[in-house]
Amino acid sequence: MKRFVCGLALVLLAQGTRADEPKAFPAAKHAGGELKYIEKVPVLIVRGKPAEMGEQFGKLAVANAPNLDGLHKQFLKDAGQDKRYPLLAVMSGALKPSFPKHHADEIVAAAKASDRELSLLLFANTVADLTSGMGCSTIIVEKERSKTGGPLFARNFDWMPTKGMTEHTLVVVYKGEGKRAFAAVTITPIEGVISGMNDAGLCVTINEISIKKSADKAEFNWKGTPLLLTFRRVLEECATVAEAETFLRALPRTSTCCMTICDKAGGAVFELTPKSLEVRTHQNGVCCCTNHFRSEKLCVDNKCERYEKLSPLQAKDGPKLGVSDAFAELDKVNQGKHTLQSMVFEPGDRVLHLAYGTGPATKLKPTKLELGKLFDEK
Incomplete structure (x- = not known):
């Protein structure tokens, strides 16, 4: 189903x-x-x-x-x-x-x-x-492990490769009254956020997880804010990872997922259920996430082939990574035609490097988008 x-x-x-x-x-x-x-x-x-x-x-x-x-x-x-x-x-x-x-x-x-x-x-x-069909991979590189001097946030968006999907992929920059400006990499007609960055450089992406794969046994909350709209609200309201954590702890949620999140100072993974929020931070300057919980409170099964391929990045004395290195690591965990988008955010410079098209997108040349300039335009 x-x-x-x-x-x-x-x-x-x-x-x-x-x-x-x-x-x-x-x-x-x-x-x-x-x-x-x-x-x-x-x-x-x-x-x-x-x-x-x-x-x-x-x-x-x-x-x-x-x-x-x-x-x-x-x-x-x-x-x-x-x-x-x-x-x-x-x-x-x-x-x-x-x-x-x-x-x-x-x-x-x-x-x-x-x-x-x-x-x-x-x-x-x-x-x-209503589904848990996405199979995405994310990597946060802290400043001390980055060749750029600022954090990097790398992400593969993996989904079913329905014909025509890439033709309806676009970047939408929202400049709503009374809200922070933000950009979302989306597919028509989704107006929530799957992957995005706001004018403060705060970036978020969703890693879906089945509600049955949570140790806290949370039930679906029909009165909670839908997940993609929750992610959008974070970009509309928050400037930092800390602000987002405070905001989310007070916000009712429908279901389970991981929010990989990064600001100009660094990032984390928020493991979310309708009744829990667990924060997972970096190991030796790198934090990786796929599609399962790993915190002691929520984990039921930590086996994932993609995570195992990424986990060496979290080893002590690992090499520094630049934008091209981050894309190379994402390529190691591409899922063929299912990898529809591959991207690297630079929160400090408010830049997005985006590759998308017939998968794996990790094999395609990324386009550099100066989101900061788009946010600042009147």
Whole structure:
């Protein structure tokens, strides 16, 4: 069932033409929003009030995703699961009352502006709560182990390689009224955060974990904030890892995951369940994470082939790492076509190096995005 739901999500979220040239979005402007290209990477900038940003996102991104409804129905039929989707739609709809109001307003506006069913966008933004299908890897390199003099945050985003997904990958820069500006590497129509950085240089990414794989035996919290929206709130509200920890301890959450997080000073892994938050810090200047809990309180099984490949980085007297070295380490744990995105954040310089396309993305040349300049533009 988890494989089915994950596959369904990707069919809902993506469809395109040429996998070797991920360019599905036309450069355009609408109201206060603009979609432009930095090299071959589509970058959408939205600004204003929630409904205004939702309209800009809906017009410039979601409306350009061709025939999502038709693809949705066909995938359900092909998978033999067409009769189950009404239940999945009810589940995602049941989480809507727990959306932060400004996120809900934005998503409703995006659905209206793109002439898409609201249920499609609700499902897209709760996919991390209803599945545990992502298989990602992250590496935090502290200052003392970095060739750059500042921390590095490396991340592979691994998911089912549904045809057309890369054509609907984009970077969205949000400049909401009363919120910190932030950028998210996303897939239409997700408006939560899978991987992102804010104007303070704080970076977060999600590593999904099944709720059944937690020693605290927490139950799903239907009144909690959905995970991708939780990650977005951290970028909207917080400037440091410490601020994020305080913020999250007070925030109800739906389910389990790891948040790998890094600011200009360094990073950590937050192991999250609906009732626990355990902090795991670096070993000898490096902290690695895949898709299981490792803290004494939450761990039930610490076996992971990808983690074992990364763990030598945490050894004493390990070598210093630069951006290219971080990508090389990510390549060691690529999962073939499932590795859709590979990226390295430099929090101190507010820079993102992003590679995406037909997997493994670790084999592709990354594009350097000066996110700080985008945040500072009026």
